[in-house]
Amino acid sequence: MLVEDRIYGEFEIKEPVILDLIATRPFQRLKRINQYGGVDLVFPDRYQVSRYEHSLGVWRVLNALGVSREIQVAGLLHDIGHTAFSHMVDMALAGSAEDYHEKNMRLIEGMGEIDSVLRRHRLKLLDADDCPEIKRSLPDVGADRVDYGVRDYVGSVNSGSELGKRVLAGIELAGREIVFTDPATAGDYALTGLEAMWLCIYEPSVACVYQALTEIIRTGIGEGWIQEEDLFGDDTSLFSIIESNRERIPETHFKLFTTPFTVEEVPEAEADFNHIKLKVRYFDPPVRVGDRMERVSALNPEFLEKLEPMKAKFEARKKGAFFKVIFAES
Numbered sequence: 315m316l317v318e319d320r321i322y323g324e325f326e327i328k329e330p331v332i333l334d335l336i337a338t339r340p341f342q343r344l345k346r347i348n349q350y351g352g353v354d355l356v357f358p359d360r361y362q363v364s365r366y367e368h369s370l371g372v373w374r375v376l377n378a379l380g381v382s383r384e385i386q387v388a389g390l391l392h393d394i395g396h397t398a399f400s401h402m403v404d405m406a407l408a409g410s411a412e413d414y415h416e417k418n419m420r421l422i423e424g425m426g427e428i429d430s431v432l433r434r435h436r437l438k439l440l441d442a443d444d445c446p447e448i449k450r451s452l453p454d455v456g457a458d459r460v461d462y463g464v465r466d467y468v469g470s471v472n473s474g475s476e477l478g479k480r481v482l483a484g485i486e487l488a489g490r491e492i493v494f495t496d497p498a499t500a501g502d503y504a505l506t507g508l509e510a511m512w513l514c515i516y517e518p519s520v521a522c523v524y525q526a527l528t529e530i531i532r533t534g535i536g537e538g539w540i541q542e543e544d545l546f547g548d549d550t551s552l553f554s555i556i557e558s559n560r561e562r563i564p565e566t567h568f569k570l571f572t573t574p575f576t577v578e579e580v581p582e583a584e585a586d587f588n589h590i591k592l593k594v595r596y597f598d599p600p601v602r603v604g605d606r607m608e609r610v611s612a613l614n615p616e617f618l619e620k621l622e623p624m625k626a627k628f629e630a631r632k633k634g635a636f637f638k639v640i641f642a643e644s
Contacts (some may be wrong), residue, residue, distance in 0.1 A: 319367075320376050321478025331383065331388060332373065332436040334417075336430060339424035340394055346548035349462075349469065351402040352527045353520050355553065355571055361514070363469035365393045365400065370449070371461040378482050379457070379492070380422040381447050383398055384440055387432070389457050392442035392449075396424065397545040398552035399527060405531040412462055422544040446490045453598035453609075455492055458483065463507035463597055465608060470513040477502055494610075501614035502640050507597040508624055516627065518577040521589035522637050526567040537562065566639055574642040584635035596626040622632075 315327040315336070327333060335341055342365035348354045353370065354361045369394040381389075397403040432439055442458070444450045449456040464478045477499075484499035485492050494500035514520065534540030539559045544552055560568045566586050569575075582588070598621070600607045611618045 317370055317374075319371060319374065319478075321373065321461075321468055321475060322482055323479060325374055327370075327373075329377075329383065329386070331387060331431065331437060334431045334435070335387065335390060335428065336370075338427040340364070340428055340429065341369070341424050342392070342397070342532070343422070343424075343548060344393065346550060347396050347398060347400060348549055349400060349466070350514055351399040351518070351524060351573075352549070352553075353514075353523050355549075356523050356625050359565045360470055360472045362472075363465060365396055368461060368465060369393050371465055372457045375457040375460050375482065376447060376486075379447065379485070379487055383449055384437060385386070385445050387437060388440040388442045389444050389448045391428070391439065392458060394428065398547055398549050399531070402524065402527045403531055403545050405524070405528045406463065406535065419545060423546070446535075447487065447492065450491070453596060453616055455597055455599045459597060460492060460503075462543065463503060463510060466514045467506045467510035470510060475506075477506060480589075488600075488602070488607070491600070493607065494599055497601050497603065497610075497613050499600045500599060500610045501617050503622065504599065504610040504614065504617050508620060511595045511628075512624065515591060516589075516631055518589075518635070518637050519575070519578065519584065521591075521635070522639055525568055525587040526570050526591050530563055530567055533563065534559065569641060570639065576640050576642075577637050579638065580636055580638040582636045584638055586639050587637045588634045589637065590634040591628070591630065591631045594632070596625060 315333055316324060317327060318324050327336070343539060345364050347365040349363040349365060349368055350361045369390055370391060370394065373386055375384045376389040388487070447456060448459050464475065464481060468475050480499045481503050484494055484496040486495055494503070531540060534556065539562065540552070540555060544555055555561070598609050598611050601610060601613060603613070611621060
């Protein structure tokens with residue numbers, strides 16, 4: 315199977331179990347789950363990255379690192395349980411833990427196909443959270459973060475980048491930890507990741523869309539016009555339910571998806587939305603320099619200069635930011 319990837323270029327998948335898993339209905343469903351949770355509906359020229367694309371990217375990183383087949387499988391499937399609109403359902407139902415999808419993934423139609431493939435290949439599905447090659451605590455990076463640190467930037471600005479190829483050639487395993495081997499590549503990756511997190515999570519227009527959709531989903535579930543099984547369909551099917559119930563939704567919330575707008579930060583009394591983000595995301599991975607390890611922030615003054623004020627913005631968002639939406643004149 316040949317894959318033409320927007321950040322790694324062309325690569326081929328030959329491993330039978332990986333090909334069999336990709337062919338299952340639950341994995342194919344990831345093509346219809348956007349990485350960013352509804353923002354793609356508002357900005358159709360940007361943010362067009364699917365969980366399918368990202369999952370293949372995580373596998374590509376792990377395969378390049380030469381990890382075991384079991385860990386490659388865990389990386390490929392690490393997002394298999396995502397609901398429609400990705401973390402928006404997590405935020406509506408599970409709050410800061412963002413783990414509703416992980417606890418309820420068996421509601422996805424066809425999950426038995428995954429089980430059958432794994433039995434046929436005599437593999438047990440590892441928990442990606444237990445595999446440091448896939449996931450590590452910030453500011454370290456696992457394959458998941460290696461991929462989205464570049465992919466989210468490319469998707470949010472709708473522009474190609476050669477950084478993904480450089481990153482793939484410039485990382486290695488130190489035990490079970492991913493480290494960079496080239497300080498310049500590590501610095502570019504950390505700077506790009508910082509910008510990606512702003513554009514995909516904290517940027518005011520994006521933040522308002524997230525807040526609106528989270529509140530819509532919470533209301534729909536509370537009032538019963540969104541059923542739990544609806545959450546495990548895809549973005550299109552869930553948004554169709556939302557559209558058909560638009561009279562139940564505050565006008566400003568739904569209008570974000572139909573009318574161009576700008577956003578201003580305002581006092582609480584004037585706000586349409588209060589965006590709170592409890593998870594602070596930035597990357598400061600280790601770099602091998604001779605016989606020692608150093609963080610990017612210790613090696614790259616430009617990154618350090620940008621990191622500190624950005625961290626302050628991220629930390630401030632834990633307390634919330636109040637935004638008012640100004641719609642374009644019709």
